[in-house]
Amino acid sequence: MKRKIKLGVFGFGCVGQGLYSVLHQTKGINAEIKKICIKHPDKARPIDASFFTTSRDEILNDPEIDVVVELIDEVDAAFEIVSSALRKRKAVVSANKKMIAENFPALLKLQQEFQTPFLYEASCCASIPVIRNLEEYYDNDLLTSVEGILNGSTNYILTHIFENNKAFDEALKDAQRLGYAESDPSLDVRALDPKYKLLIILVHAFGIILNPGDIFNYGIQNLKDADIRYAREKNARIKLIARCCKNGNKVYAYCMPRFVPVSDTLNKVTYEYNGLLLEGAFAEHQFFMGKGAGGNATGSAVLSDISALTYDYRYEYKKLNQNLNHTYTREIELEVYVSYNGAIQPAAADFESISVRHESPGFNYLVGRISLLKLMKAKWMDDPSVNLVLTENNI
Ligand SMILES: NC(=O)c1ccc[n+]([C@@H]2O[C@H](COP(=O)([O-])OP(=O)(O)OC[C@H]3O[C@@H](n4cnc5c(N)ncnc54)[C@H](OP(=O)(O)O)[C@@H]3O)[C@@H](O)[C@H]2O)c1
Known part of the structure; x- marks a missing residue:
């Protein structure tokens, strides 16, 4: 992805707001937030109301949105959002460890079937880069x-x-x-x-x-x-x-x-x-x-995944594919x-x-x-x- 990527974000709580903040303070990230889907339309928000929607489809059906960032605190809804996005071949970033841990085989299958990346560094240890280290440095x-x-x-x-x-x-x-x-x-x-x-x-x-x-x-x-x-x-x-x-x-x-x-x-x-x-x-x-928690620390890990998507990074699941027995x-x-x-x-x-x-x-x-x-x-x-x-x- 060489052009500026457009993000559709789900959730604007602790991590969603952290992402917004770090994205706007980080130079050189070729990404911008187009829409944010939240649950409660009447909640006061610290940014312009035009960003927000309560309709999932406004993000999922928007052909301009390349990357879906899932940062909600519900598991079933998150799984539906992530699955739909992958089916539409939109790359996904998530911080939702419960949703990932409970649905891992299905999420893996969707990535393979639709040849679409799904990154989730922020789900483990927030700001510590664990998964990419395990995938790349410890690829043996x-x-x-x-x-x-x-x-x-x-x-x-x-x-x-x-x-x-x-x-x-x-x-x-x-x-x-x-x-x-x-x-x-x-x-x-x-x-x-x-x-x-x-x-x-x-x-x-x-x-x-x-x-x-x-x-x-x-x-x-x-x-x-x-x-x-x-x-x-x-x-x-x-x-x-x-x-x-x-x-x-x-x-x-x-x-x-x-x-x-x-x-x-x-x-x-x-x-x-x-x-x-x-x-x-x-x-x-x-x-x-x-830092293993907090909006900015977790938001920065989410941002790192978004950045990785700009050069087409995806997990290869090396250990799974090595048939290590x-x-x-x-x-x-x-x-x-x-x-x-x-x-x-x-x-x-x-x-x-x-x-x-x-x-x-x-x-x-x-x-x-x-x-x-x-x-x-x-x-x-x-x-x-x-x-x-x-x-x-x-x-
Ligand atoms: N907090 C951390 O330090 C941290 C660290 C690592 C990972 N995480 C993970 O990051 C995710 C978000 O955590 P958080 O702390 O940011 O949660 P949070 O502060 O409770 O915010 C949740 C957000 O999700 C929105 N939401 C909930 N259900 C929704 C739905 N069905 N559709 C659309 N939006 C919905 C809420 O909307 P409203 O604003 O309208 O209520 C809210 O904006 C979770 O999976 C969590 O496990 C959190």
Whole structure:
């Protein structure tokens, strides 16, 4: 695409407005917004009313619009918009990890059938360029693991809890006010948002397509003061970690809180920042850190995708096409800390071994080894009085 590209944008919330702002402050991007489709026509908008429509078709049927930018907070509507645009051979940029993770096979098929690019860098870690790095730099089989803090909102909450002694609810409200939290904050707090990102990363890192239900996610919803005290006593913090790792041709993945020693690299990742540690067979460790949420940070990743489209960039899905014979497994053993108040007890029989068991009025915990598969099936895990944190002693 050599001529100036015309954008049809869906959504003018936190990210849509961020995109508008960064686009207008960036020289050398050969793109302009022609129309913006929103949901509520009566909302006050900071830019001219002539930009807005509530009709999808005004964008989808406009032959002048080359690129559809999908930045809405609904999943089904977003999937319909993206599918229709691809069918009309309009390139698409999206930041909607939930929509992408839940519909990956269909979206891949549409890209192939209509030979039209679909880019979504902003969906994983907002401002950190993850996907293009995995596609282009790690276009080989040398990558062994990707792990990190993929959710800006919970990292913001945990940083405030540990560094500023703020209460959970107060920190969550701040994250929402600042535009770091998803419209439905349970997606962040219950670790669904980082799981969706991990699902996308798995495709580009290891060529594995999974359903959201295949990956274990456990959030920070049951974090208690006693867990925070325990972490501090161990000179650690609690961080919500997403990890996928290759061992031979087996790949495993999970998303859960972990005790992270104060001196650890991941503890440098504070507030709304995201951090990603990549490990390669020869490159060893690489660390990426950047803003993982917020309008301008996310808008700049969207802009980078738009810019990539001006030179006809598209994902080649190299790892999928290399037929790497990777298989996904949940048969790994993890060391976990489980706290509980006594009414509901973790079933000892689920554990391979228990190395520590502490019981005192109002605060009980154990440290033990358990398989990921058992963890996913354990009923006691669903109780709000129980809290789970991975220990530092895990591969
Ligand atoms: N916020 C972040 O930091 C961040 C970071 C990375 C990725 N994302 C992703 O980016 C997307 C947008 O997030 P956001 O934070 O910008 O959300 P947001 O602030 O809640 O804004 C959502 C926008 O979508 C519009 N909208 C909702 N349903 C629509 C529909 N059916 N048709 C047309 N417009 C519709 C809304 O219209 P009205 O204005 O009329 O209500 C609003 O403008 C989400 O997928 C999110 O997961 C967000």
